[in-house]
Amino acid sequence: MAKTILTVDDSGSLRAMVAFSLKAAGYQVVEAVDGQDGLSKAKEKTVDLVLTDQNMPIMDGLTLIRQLRGLGSYQKVPILMLTTESSDEMKAKGKAAGANGWLVKPFDPKRLIEVVQKVIG
Amino acid sequence: MTATSMATAASTTPSVAGEYLTFVLGEESYGIEILKVQEIRGYDTVTKIANTPAFIKGVVNLRGRIVPIVDLRIKFNLGKIEYDEFTVVIILNLGGRVVGIVVDGVSDVMALQQEHIRNVPELVSSIDTQYILGLATVEERMLILVDIERLMGSQEMELLDSVTVH
Amino acid sequence: MSIDMSQFYEVFFDESDELLAEAEHLLLGLDIQSPDMEDLNAIFRAAHSIKGGAATFGMMDMAEITHVLENLLDKIRKQEMALTAEHVDAFLAAKDVLKMQLDGHRLATAVDPEQVADVTMMLKGLSEGVAIAPVPTLTAPVAAPAAVVSAMPPAAPGLTRFCLDLPVLNERDDRNLRDELGLLGSVSQHVLADGRSQWLLDTDSSADDILSICSFVIDVDQMRVSREDMPALEAVAAAAQHDIEVGLEARADTKSKSGVEVQEEVGYGLFETLEQDKVEEGYGFFAPFTPHPDAVVTTMIGDETPLPAAVEAAQRTTRQPEKNTEISTQKSTDKLSDKPVKKDNEKAASTAETTSIRVGVEKVDQLINLVGELVITQAMIEQRIAALDPVQHERLINSAGQLMRNTRDLQEAVMSIRMMPMDFVFSRFPRMVRDLAGKLGKKVELVTQGASTELDKGLIERIVDPLTHLVRNSVDHGIELPEQRRARGKSETGQLTLSAAHKGGSIVIEVTDDGAGLNRERLLAKAQQNGLPVSENMSDAEVYQLIFAPGFSTAEAVTDVSGRGVGMDVVKRNITAMNGTVEIRSVPGLGTTISIALPLTLAILDGMSVSLGSNIYVIPLNLIVETLQPRAQDIKTVTGEGRMVHVRGEYLPIIALHSLFNHDTDITDPTQGVLVLIEAEGRKSALFVDGLVGQQQVVIKSLETNYRRVRGISGATIMGDGSVALILDVPAIIQMGQSHNYITGAAAYASRPPQTKEYTQ
Known part of the structure; x- marks a missing residue:
């Protein structure tokens, strides 16, 4: 059965690119436009992996990760941050919030799939 | 009309077997590919369009679409030009463009095999040979198979903007 | 791939x-x-x-x-x-x-x-x-993070003392946080003068772990963690500064981690190499995380895997779910309460935006078309029902009534999909007015009203250019320089108002300035100079309309911004093409309003149905000046130029539609029929038809979908009885009428005024 990935990004173009690439690689994709949307989508259906942007309106990525980790069903779901900030500071914050890893923007579809496949096969 | 069918129509062994709707125009029987026919209906009042040839009767409302009606009897000088409850309009769907043609009467739908169909000799019909796919003999009657899409798209039918006619 | x-x-x-x-x-x-x-x-x-x-x-x-x-x-x-x-x-x-x-x-x-x-x-x-920098002490760590990091001692075995600067905590948070941190080590608390807390924690955990734990109680952006041995920074509330300090700590922490700690935390050898590779390639996984090509998630982070602190913490936190909820609710209330109402609305708007979907315009148009058909079908049913006996068919009639209401609601709802707020257009003007006023040395305040008024997307896109032109004109030529305004007893700052409002089936967009107003005398003089037919008897509205004549400018000085009147013909033409009208109101010394009325959508037209023999034609209402039944003495036949009608001091050519279209009709004498005065592109003509049928809104259909373009016809529509009526292309009709007079068969009617006695300049 195809695994489902939730991609959270306020940028429609990046979301489209991520979703398209993931679908092309055989995953099912749920899209969300900000942290809050991501949280409600995540609640609707427990996904196999969450990819979230960091800087978003309404609810940022860190808050989303914390909220997800607060849900029983998301304690073990891998969460990766997509971030333009490759600084250790952001990584540490992400890790503190409960992320399992990070992927620095910009990335190309190939890299994305490579990382996703490493995480959920 | 695809390039392939265009080519076969012109070649000596046309592959035009298939189902045809047959209709009468004056003394002649014609057949058109059933797949090009959307529906058959009676003749309704048309809205006349200014400064158009007489065979373009005007436009009608076909479930919200504005559809032109062409009287092939006038165009080819065949049959009696009367409009009554027996007048039949064949609504064609030619690659998305919808056009109605007025004919004398619709006869039948026939499945034609390749062996029924002959090549077109000169001057057998009122319609120019270039629009004829072939001839078929059915019950000792000659059936003229018309390339209706090509005919309706021709410049002489005046149904398209001249820029799009080729 | x-x-x-x-x-x-x-x-x-x-x-x-x-x-x-x-x-x-x-x-x-x-x-x-x-x-x-x-x-x-x-x-x-x-x-x-x-x-x-x-x-x-x-x-x-x-x-x-x-x-x-x-x-x-x-x-x-x-x-x-x-x-x-x-x-x-x-x-x-x-x-x-x-x-x-x-x-x-x-x-x-x-x-x-x-x-x-x-x-x-x-x-x-x-x-x-x-x-x-608002607080000087803070610039030091920002400027030299590297130095601070290198000054850090290597991760010491045993305990480390962390200093936690926390925001003001309520009792519950205070207790929860103390409990949570108590799991990591020993806590001692100090409350600062302003209510915030500074806690000391002796623990063998890392700053990350502390942040992980705290993140389930409070927003970590509101706190900072520093090691005791770091130079103590006086806590200052700004969240931004916390960011930096947390970063510093984390940085130090991660540094040590990439060497030793990773190995400690990870239960897999694979992780370390991956981590190293990935950091270079722009991604990475935090410990303990097992990248596994085939494994399912659950086996990856299985029971044998040591749980990361964050997950552990999460598990603990979920045992007290109400805590989290309460915090987030409280936070959002705080946020809202100190924002002006305007912000709330904007936020609501942005939330609405994010729940939207992108759909191709064709799909929407198809939907609109289908609903259009439904409306027509419904109208046909209504017509047939009207002929029935109301008593015998009461229930059918009631149901038909219900169908009518539902259809109308549906149509409205579907139409609204294509609607966009005028703000989409208005929002570009503050910048433009600001730049323009700066350039011209003027002071202008821009006020917008009714920015939420909705208009069809197609129209929104097409109104931008004309409106831009009008706004430029108002700033450039309407509003005076500050000294002029002062001399006239006005405030130095001029006011430019953009407004939009629904009026009936139209939207009215107005550009109003409180500037100098239009000068009637100068307009008339200029018109005379340009050879336009004018008279002193013309009403103000007519005189103002002169600025829409091609190449008409009354600007005394030509600036690089615009000359009032330059391009106004283009503005008018654009608006007319949208089936709209333009009107000007002006009071000398007090200002000018240019009022544009547009239909709500391009798919619907306000039309006048006219009869011609057995045919019905629709004329766009916005292009009709007036309709009249001429008297015999108003009709003049001009040799070689056909018939003219004398209306309000003007001679207009009569275009007989039946001749133009070769239709049969019994009415060939204009006094027996009706003259519809039409105007397009600054030219007027009198269209002679049999009679008026009525005014109605019609849904515009293209004739070219299944047929071809027909000269003099802009489209078709389906009438209430299901029949097709053609919509006249007024500019083309006027042109056709001028190139050939169909009544007399005389050649080329020129646009110059006819030389007859009655004609007065």
């Missing part, structure tokens, strides 16, 4: 366009003295998003400038630098450059490299300029 990235360009372009417009809007609204944090964040986010997309899609020029822009914005956002007017100007200039670059990528338009370089320099200069 290779994916063609260019397929996402269009989305990126649209999105960037929107973000740039949004950023500009926010920039123009910024209060430089006390900028709104939310606004600054939103502007930052716009730059940030564009940067991310541009870098991903390989538009490096945009990525570069947004990077510089983002840096500067970040400093201001974090209050390391105070916002100045200079910044706003630079940001606006950067927005222009980005727009130019965007159009360059999208439309292959020219990009001025000098402008790009100038703006980049300006942004860099500002970014490196004097940093105005």
Whole structure:
């Protein structure tokens, strides 16, 4: 059965690119436009992996990760941050919030799939 | 009309077997590919369009679409030009463009095999040979198979903007 | 697998366009003295998003400038630098450059490299300029993070003492946090004078673990963690500064981690090598995380795997779920309560936006068409039902009534899909007016009203240019210079009002200035000079309409902005093409209002149905000046030029529609029929038809879908009885009437006035 990935990004173009690439690689994709949307989508259906942007309106990525980790069903779901900030500071914050890893923007579809496949096969 | 069918129509062994709707125009029987026919209906009042040839009767409302009606009897000088409850309009769907043609009467739908169909000799019909796919003999009657899409798209039918006619 | 990235360009372009417009809007609204944090964040986010997309899609020029822009914005956002007017100007200039670059990528338009370089320099200069830090002590750690890190002792075995600076905590949070941290080590608390707390924690856990734990109780952005052995920084509330300090701690922590700690935490050998590889390649996994090509998630982080602190903490926290909920609720209430109401609305609007979907316009149009059919079908049913006996068919009639209401609601709802708020257009004017007024040395305050009024998307796009022209004109020629205004006893700052409102089935858009007003005498003089037929008897409205005549300008000085009247013919033509009308109201010395009335959608036309023999034609109402039944003495036959009608001092050519269209009709004498005075592109004619049928809104259908273009016909529509009526193309009809007079068969009617006795100049 195809695994489902939730991609959270306020940028429609990046979301489209991520979703398209993931679908092309055989995953099912749920899209969300900000942290809050991501949280409600995540609640609707427990996904196999969450990819979230960091800087978003309404609810940022860190808050989303914390909220997800607060849900029983998301304690073990891998969460990766997509971030333009490759600084250790952001990584540490992400890790503190409960992320399992990070992927620095910009990335190309190939890299994305490579990382996703490493995480959920 | 695809390039392939265009080519076969012109070649000596046309592959035009298939189902045809047959209709009468004056003394002649014609057949058109059933797949090009959307529906058959009676003749309704048309809205006349200014400064158009007489065979373009005007436009009608076909479930919200504005559809032109062409009287092939006038165009080819065949049959009696009367409009009554027996007048039949064949609504064609030619690659998305919808056009109605007025004919004398619709006869039948026939499945034609390749062996029924002959090549077109000169001057057998009122319609120019270039629009004829072939001839078929059915019950000792000659059936003229018309390339209706090509005919309706021709410049002489005046149904398209001249820029799009080729 | 290779994916063609260019397929996402269009989305990126649209999105960037929107973000740039949004950023500009926010920039123009910024209060430089006390900028709104939310606004600054939103502007930052716009730059940030564009940067991310541009870098991903390989538009490096945009990525570069947004990077510089983002840096500067970040400093201001974090209050390391105070916002100045200079910044706003630079940001606006950067927005222009980005727009130019965007159009360059999208439309292959020219990009001025000098402008790009100038703006980049300006942004860099500002970014490196004097940093105005609100609290001087804070600049030290920001400036020299490396030094601090290198001064750190290596991760000591045993316990480390951490100093936690916490925000003001309520009792419950205080207790929960103490419990949570108690699990890591021993806690001692100190409450500072302002209510905030400073806790000391002796633990063998890392700063990360502390943050993980705290994140389930409070927002970690509101706190900072520092090791006791770090130079103590006096706690200052600004969240931005916490960010930096947390970062510092984390940085030190991660550094040590990439060596030893990773190994400790991970139960797998695979992790370490992966981590090293990935860091170089731009991604990484935190310990303990098992990358496994085939394994399912659950086996990956199985029971044998040591849980990360965060997950452990999460498990603990979920045992008290109400805690989290309460915090977040409280926070959001706080946020809302100190924001003006305006912000709430904006937030609601942005939330509404994010729940939207993108649908192709064709799909919507198809839907609109289908509903149009439904409306017609419903009207036909209604007509048939009207003929039935109301008593015998009561229930059928009731149901038909219900169908009618449902159909109308459905039509309204479907039509609204294509609707966009006028704000989409209005929002571009604050910037334009600001720049224009600056250039001209004028003071102008722009007021917009009814920005939420909705209009069809197709019309919205087409109204931009005419409206831009009108606004330019008003600033340039309507509103006077400050000294002139003072001399006239007005306030120095002129007011320009843009308004939109629904009136019946139309939308009325008005551009009003409180400037000098139009000068009737000068307009008349100018018209005479241009050889236009004018008379002193003309009403003010008619005189004002003269500015729409081609090449008509009354501007005394030609400026580089506009000459009043220049291009006004184009404005009028554009609006007419949208089936709209333009009206001018003006009071000398007090100002001018230009009022545009447009139909709500392009799909519907206000029409006048006229009869011609057995045919019905529809004439767009906006092109009809008036209708009249002429008297015999009003009709003049001009040799070689056909018949004319004398209306209000003007001679207008009569175009007999039945001749033009070769229709049979019994009415061939204009006095037996009706003359419809039509006007398009500044030319009037009298269209002679049999009679008027009535005024109604019609749904416009294309004749070309299944047929072809017909001269004199702009489209078709389906009448209530299901029959088709053709819509007249008025400009074409006027032209056809002028090239040939169909009544007399005389050749070429010239547009010059006929030489008859009655004609008075």
